[in-house]
Amino acid sequence: MALTAKQKLFATEYLVDLNATQAAIRAGYSAKTAGSVGQENLTKPEIKIAIKKAMDKRSERTEITADMVLQHWREVATADPNEIIQHRRVCCRHCFGRDHEYQWVGTEEYDRALNVAKAMAKKGKPPALPSDAGGYGFDPIIRPHPKCPQCHGEGHGQLHVADTRDLSPGARALYAGAKYTANGLEIKLNDQEQAWDRIARHLGMYKDELKLKGELTVKKLEDLM
Incomplete structure (x- = not known):
């Protein structure tokens, strides 16, 4: 007809x-x-x-093709968010200083702190000159020392965002953009739960008759494919 x-x-x-x-x-x-x-x-x-x-x-x-769409959803669903953004526990200044004394990045940082302390002393305040007994070479991104007496091995939290130019294909599919807001950098990720849901529906794993958009049931959609 x-x-x-x-x-x-x-x-x-x-x-x-x-x-x-x-x-x-x-x-x-x-x-x-x-x-x-x-x-x-x-x-x-x-x-x-x-x-x-x-x-x-x-x-x-x-x-x-449908296979290409399914592959995209698979990449989103299985991507590792840690490849894009990480919450790290990093060391404190005392973790790796000699005898766990305060550790400086280098002599330039120490000299700046020394000059500030001397300037404050000239204004009539008691001098409190910093010590470099902890030595130099502070690395702010390594893990805390488990026996540090200052932070007790906890260090402190630090957010790290990867260079998105270097992401793997899966992480690139998960990444949905970034922007600066009043609260700082905002990273957007695609919904992994939604991706898994779409994969499950595509593979017919749901046996119910849940409606899509209030109109078309999963079964009817499959009948059209």
């Missing part, structure tokens, strides 16, 4: 957002009955065939 003009338009509009009600409205059906008409249209074999053909043609045009 040949499709009517409205049915053809419905099949075309359905591909826009997979929303049967909105597709029916855009195809010219009454908004009052669009919900029921849209659901009914999805059960008609000739319309299902038209939608399937349109999906196949679109896939050919864009050269994007």
Whole structure:
């Protein structure tokens, strides 16, 4: 049976957002009955065939296949967020100083602190010159010393964001952008739980009849593929 003009338009509009009600409205059906008409249209074999053909043609045009989409979701779902952003426990100044005394990065840092202390002393304040007994070579990104008497091996927390130019393909799929806000740098990641959900639905792991967008059930969507 040949499709009517409205049915053809419905099949075309359905591909826009997979929303049967909105597709029916855009195809010219009454908004009052669009919900029921849209659901009914999805059960008609000739319309299902038209939608399937349109999906196949679109896939050919864009050269994007279902396997490619599934692979993208897999990369998002299995990517390691630690490759992008990490919360580290790093050492304190006493962790690796000699006898766990305060450790300086280098002589320049120590000399600056010494000059500040001398300047304060000239203003009539008691001199409190810093000591370099802890030595030099402080590395702010290594793990805490487990027996440090100052931080007790806890160090302190530090956020680290990776250079996103060097991310693996999976981490790059997970990464959704970054921006500076009033509270600092904000890192956006794609939703891994949503990716797993899409994979499960694609593989037919859900046996329920949960509706997608309030219109199309998982079973009906699978029937269209």
